[in-house]
Amino acid sequence: TERNNTVTGWLPAARSYFFSHYKIYMGALNSGILPADSKTYVWFTHPSFSAGNTVEAFVTALNQCTTIFTANSFHAGALAFLGVEPGKLKTILGGADPEHFQSRPRKGTTVGIVGAYYERKNPDLLLDVIRSMRDVEFLLIAPHPSEVENKSLLWENWKRFPDLLDLPNFQYVSACFDEF
Numbered sequence: 001t002e003r004n005n006t007v008t009g010w011l012p013a014a015r016s017y018f019f020s021h022y023k024i025y026m027g028a029l030n031s032g033i034l035p036a037d038s039k040t041y042v043w044f045t046h047p048s049f050s051a052g053n054t055v056e057a058f059v060t061a062l063n064q065c066t067t068i069f070t071a072n073s074f075h076a077g078a079l080a081f082l083g084v085e086p087g088k089l090k091t092i093l094g095g096a097d098p099e100h101f102q103s104r105p106r107k108g109t110t111v112g113i114v115g116a117y118y119e120r121k122n123p124d125l126l127l128d129v130i131r132s133m134r135d136v137e138f139l140l141i142a143p144h145p146s147e148v149e150n151k152s153l154l155w156e157n158w159k160r161f162p163d164l165l166d167l168p169n170f171q172y173v174s175a176c177f178d179e180f
Contacts, residue, residue: 137169
């Protein structure tokens with residue numbers, strides 16, 4: 001789903017479910033399609049308490065999960081501070097599996113960025129960083145328009161995108177997900 005608070009399909013019968021975003025979990029929970037006796041594992045990315053999503057409802061929903069995974073200890077601490085049961089929180093630090101990613105000598109410095117356009121990700125700062133680091137190459141891989149329902153997620157919609165494209169140390173690639 002492109003909307004993190006909406007379940008756009010049905011859930012097959014299962015003992016366990018993993019939700020890649022806590023708002024998808026909350027949508028499934030609120031719609032009543034999630035079996036009460038199932039184990040639920042939820043990936044927590046970042047807090048967002050927009051309209052219809054109160055802190056109290058958020059904490060109540062997360063406390064019904066089996067486990068909530070966070071990508072950093074700050075978010076785990078913040079969730080515990082809000083009232084999420086600390087025993088449900090697990091911090092998983094990202095890394096690379098050496099069986100899938102072999103190290104090799106570096107020939108230069110390139111920073112890879114993968115993602116769609118979101119104003120909340122501060123694209124102006126990205127532009128400033130790339131502009132200030134002329135000795136570093138930057139590669140932005142973004143979703144291909146044919147795979148994006150919500151066209152506002154395309155980098156081409158950002159008013160300063162032409163400035164980014166003009167930088168000599170910046171390369172932009174729009175690719176289908178299976179090509180990432």
